[in-house]
Amino acid sequence: MADFTPTATVKTIVRKLAAPINSLTSFTALVQDILDNNPWGCTSYEKAGVTLPEVSKSSESNSGRIIHENTEAKTVGFISVKTPTPLAIH
Known part of the structure; x- marks a missing residue:
């Protein structure tokens, strides 16, 4: 099991997965x-x-982030979206 890494934000913790959920x-x-x-x-x-x-x-909520990168793979912008169902993101 991966280690949990505390973040600077109060009551928030991040867990780095060994493999992404694809x-x-x-x-x-x-x-x-x-x-x-x-x-x-x-x-x-x-x-x-x-x-x-x-x-x-x-409860369940469905959201995603669309990241726009330039030709050098640097993030130049992003937009967050909320959808009524998980499939609506795709």
């Missing part, structure tokens, strides 16, 4: 595997008399 399908499968198999051994808890699952997805 497709939306791979990312979706990774999230679903975490939801199904609870690899970190999280425990359920009770709130207002209702037992909540060990792992759940509370």
Whole structure:
């Protein structure tokens, strides 16, 4: 497992992956595997008399960044986008 590197921003941490997640399908499968198999051994808890699952997805948001590079591969601009579905980014 890769090391976590703290950043200068409060309550933010960055994890460098050994290999990039190269497709939306791979990312979706990774999230679903975490939801199904609870690899970190999280425990359920009770709130207002209702037992909540060990792992759940509370919200989902879809965003991306389009980076414009010049012929020397230097970033000359970028735009961030938000979409209603993950497939809308592609």
